[in-house]
Amino acid sequence: MVQGVYGHLPMEIQQRIAMRMDIPLSEISGVISFYSFFTTQPKGKYVINICLGTACYVRGGKNIVEKLEELLHIRVGETTEDKKFSINVMRCIGACGLAPAISINDQVYKQVNPDKLSLILATYE
Ligand code: FES
Incomplete structure (x- = not known):
């Protein structure tokens, strides 16, 4: 709370x-x-959680991490300078059947691939 x-x-x-x-x-x-849910650092307006649970990991979750780090110029656990995006990893967000999955705030994106990430991020411009 x-x-x-x-x-x-x-x-x-x-x-x-x-x-x-x-x-x-x-x-x-x-x-x-x-608990990874808690943070001692301020987060960005949009918090991106990349699932690295088993299903997402084997279906390319690590590639999602690398592409987001490249696109946003930050590493996992960091926030962009403009305080817009933060990147975290987590274990299973309940969309294993449609892995790999990420969430941005309360919105879940399923069957994500590195090529889709720019389009997803553009919706938050
Ligand atoms: S392992 Fe990623 S949603 Fe379950």
């Missing part, structure tokens, strides 16, 4: 959560660093 409000969970916010919930800061930080 806090990440939904602030967009990310920097140390100052983790400290406030720990104090308000009367839980050690180490426990709060441990949960945040363990």
